[in-house]
Amino acid sequence: MPLRAPSCAGCLPPKPPSRSPAALGWWTSARTAVDAIERYLMHFVPADGDSVASEFEDLADLFEQAAADGKPIREIVGDDPVEFVEAFAQNYTKGGYVPDREPKRLINTVERAAGEDTGRDGMVR
Template sequence: MSDVEKSGFISKVIGPKKRWRAYKARSRRLPANYRTTVEAIERYVMYFVPTDGDSNASMFEDLADLFEQAAANRTPIREVVGEDPVEFVEAFVQNYSEGGYVPPRARKRLTDSIDRAAGEDTGKEDTTAS
């Protein structure tokens, strides 16, 4: 695959590189549990939601907006994503894509990651690194 083809593929998946880098910088500045949640959602979306570069760039920017605001207001993660993170993500991405099949294992991984990130909200021990 040539550099031009790679660049086109990357843009199709994540959108323009400059917007992607800005989003990643924003997500890295989030408090640990919010960052873990955003990373879990990002991973889920990247692997299991059909992609369109421009709408994905907007979606990830909106995701960063949502969790920056939640962190600033100290809104518990469970108040943002609810009890079913898969349902939350699928509803969130519906605004940006046409959806697709998501394997049960991916759904469980997303749910488990957010359970860990929301540990202080559910009484479970938080095992994420700061």
């Protein structure tokens, strides 16, 4: 299994640039979404050390810019977070195997991070 770079969430500052409740709420949700994206990338998308370092840096840049622009999470990842992650990863990898439950897990986590009430507990067992 290839080595992975440090997490992207670790690339993001631990606290939002603004202490307003809206900024804090967005930042907390964004970190949840980034953690879910990272988990999916680290476990199910093969990559070498060089490409994964670039991958995480670019993901951090994407979310930092979105924070600066005040973009909602859904504007970043779109309606289908699995499609977003797989398209994002294609810039850095050559494919891989993803178990059936993991796309559902990613979707549920991003839905929660985006503040959507899905009626699901978000866990896939």
